[in-house]
Amino acid sequence: MDICMIGTGYVGLVTGACLAHVGNKVICADVDISKIEKLNSGEIPIFEPGLEQLIKENLGNQRLEFTYDIKKAIESSTLIFISVGTPPCKDGSADLSYVFQAAHDIAASLNEYKIVVDKSTVPVGTAMKVKEIIQKNKMNHIPFSVVSNPEFLREGSAVRDIFDGDRIVIGVEDKKAQEIMKNLYEPFGVPIYITDIISAEMIKYASNAFLAAKISFINEIANICEKLGADVTAVACGMGMDKRIGPSFLNAGLGYGGSCFPKDVKAVMATAKENKYDFKILDAVMQVNDNQKKIFVQKVLNQLCDIKNPAVGVLGLAFKPHTDDIREAPSLYIIQELRETGIRIKAYDPIAISKTKEVISDIEYCSSLYEACNDVDAVLIVTEWDEFKNMNLDLVKRKMKAPLMIDGRNLFDPKRMAEKGFEYISVGRR
Ligand SMILES: NC(=O)c1ccc[n+]([C@@H]2O[C@H](COP(=O)([O-])OP(=O)(O)OC[C@H]3O[C@@H](n4cnc5c(N)ncnc54)[C@H](O)[C@@H]3O)[C@@H](O)[C@H]2O)c1
Structure with missing residues (x-):
């Protein structure tokens, strides 16, 4: 054709x-x-x-x-x-x-x-x-x-x-x-x-809104897990084994980003408003999503409050792995918030650096993850690239001023990180 x-x-x-x-x-x-x-x-x-x-x-x-x-x-x-x-x-x-x-x-x-x-x-x-x-x-x-x-x-x-x-x-x-x-x-x-045409249009919005809700739901569970001492990865695994729930979209972390979920959820809300319908669940989904990034920034600030002129290595800029898309990426919010408090930022991403430079020019961009970890007070994991999952933790630790890792994507097992000598803070796990 x-x-x-x-x-x-x-x-x-x-x-x-x-x-x-x-x-x-x-x-x-x-x-x-x-x-x-x-x-x-x-x-x-x-x-x-x-x-x-x-x-x-x-x-x-x-x-x-x-x-x-x-x-x-x-x-x-x-x-x-x-x-x-x-x-x-x-x-x-x-x-x-x-x-x-x-x-x-x-x-x-x-x-x-x-x-x-x-x-x-x-x-x-x-x-x-x-x-x-x-x-x-x-x-x-x-x-x-x-x-x-x-x-x-x-x-x-x-x-x-x-x-x-x-x-x-x-x-x-x-x-x-x-x-x-x-x-x-x-x-x-x-x-x-x-x-029919109208239902097809609704299927797309309903699907994205539902997936966004799943992400916000597991993030709320993660926040309670932190208070209770439960491990959200174990909770998600046990939940996901139920066929009615399914295992995907149950990774607690920094919330959804990208060019679709944020705008599509907002568009469903706008459509609901136009039709005088109060879509309560989606309102909460958006609030939880915004909050998730704030909670992460607060964790970083709590850890660095006593350090003079702190520096952090930010690993990951793309809104998710295998793409260079940074639209609505959590990294942008996190970097901007930390930079405003005077924290020096060294950032690395396998492919999203040039797109990020167009939006944020005044931070230090690094050519490898190890360079971004060099001489910093904390390493922050923001995107779950495989390259980060497979990093040489001993080398990273040697390069850092102090072995503090704040992981927004739950890439590592907390026990293993403790054995490696890291102070390791993740999402929904103590
Ligand atoms: N990116 C995704 O993962 C994804 C997934 C599913 C659905 N969608 C949806 O698909 C649509 C496109 O998304 P995208 O990510 O490809 O957008 P994009 O911004 O990457 O591309 C849109 C392109 O359209 C071009 N354009 C704008 N007006 C034009 C016109 N009048 N004539 C010709 N070209 C024009 C722009 O120059 C741009 O190159 C959006 O509605 C999005 O929500 C995106």
């Missing part, structure tokens, strides 16, 4: 490359000219395992193309995916201006029957607004269909998630679009769930 992705970010680029891989002809279009130029010169603007090879292969066999000529990309395609950003507005609601711009572009370039697929995460009712915009602004009687096809990939494992996802949700209102969408996704071998 001839496919156009409007928006070549994490979702558009990865989905476009995967759809090309299974035999479609895909044009990834974006208004960001420098991004398109980079892609055309072989530079991949984001880090995602497996993506570079996938792009190279499909550029090579001419199934993948990058352009900033949105009109041409739409005109030469039958399936038009909208995969632009939907960042939060000041009041928490989703900013739909990019989605609506894409709808106007589609209306202006509607030269034959097309299926307009909304892949961006959008509030319930957006696909119908997209339909309205195209209907009002198109200059002919050419028919089109609208589909909601929310994306569930996770940054850091995006390619794997597309080929090995739990489900593909397709919200449709006509049989023709339903058949074409089913055929498109059949080669992936992932269960396809077909429903």
Whole structure:
């Protein structure tokens, strides 16, 4: 099939490359000219395992193309995916201006029957607004269909998630679009769930809100565990063995971050408010999430209060491992709060340093984790990279002024850390 992705970010680029891989002809279009130029010169603007090879292969066999000529990309395609950003507005609601711009572009370039697929995460009712915009602004009687096809990939494992996802949700209102969408996704071998458009839009928000709630729930349990002397990792393990609960998303830590959960939870809240519904659970989910980072900062400050001109090594900047994305990363809040109290920061991340430098310029960035641990009063673990799990603890200890590790990701066994001579403070464990 001839496919156009409007928006070549994490979702558009990865989905476009995967759809090309299974035999479609895909044009990834974006208004960001420098991004398109980079892609055309072989530079991949984001880090995602497996993506570079996938792009190279499909550029090579001419199934993948990058352009900033949105009109041409739409005109030469039958399936038009909208995969632009939907960042939060000041009041928490989703900013739909990019989605609506894409709808106007589609209306202006509607030269034959097309299926307009909304892949961006959008509030319930957006696909119908997209339909309205195209209907009002198109200059002919050419028919089109609208589909909601929310994306569930996770940054850091995006390619794997597309080929090995739990489900593909397709919200449709006509049989023709339903058949074409089913055929498109059949080669992936992932269960396809077909429903109406509004329910499909709600499935995405409800899923992210539920996962965020799971994270906040285990963080609340962790905070009580600290008071009671229970070990939250043991509690989560015992809970997760119950099939009704499941083991994933039960890692206590610094709360959720990234470009999706924070904004999607806020958007559900905004939708609830608009509909005069008081969504009590999600209000608490957000409060707990904000608090989790504050609790961590307080733990650090409590430990360093008697030290003159303290320095800390911050290990991890990305909001989670295997990505260079720092949007809403706990590291940003933690660094800013500590820096304000005069603490010197040495930071290291395997791949997110250059993106962090664009936001925070006045701290010391290090080229290895051991350099970040050199001559510091405490090491803070902020992202759970494997590299940190496998660090040489003896070497780290020798490099530090004092062996204090404050771990926001529960990477180590407290008993082992005590044997190694560390003062080790983690989350939900004494
Ligand atoms: N990143 C994720 O892990 C993830 C997962 C699932 C769903 N989503 C959702 O998918 C959507 C896209 O997210 P993302 O992370 O890929 O965003 P992103 O910011 O990485 O990419 C969006 C791209 O759209 C481009 N764009 C904006 N307006 C445009 C227009 N009118 N025409 C062409 N291009 C335009 C931007 O230049 C940018 O390159 C969001 O709604 C997000 O919530 C993201």
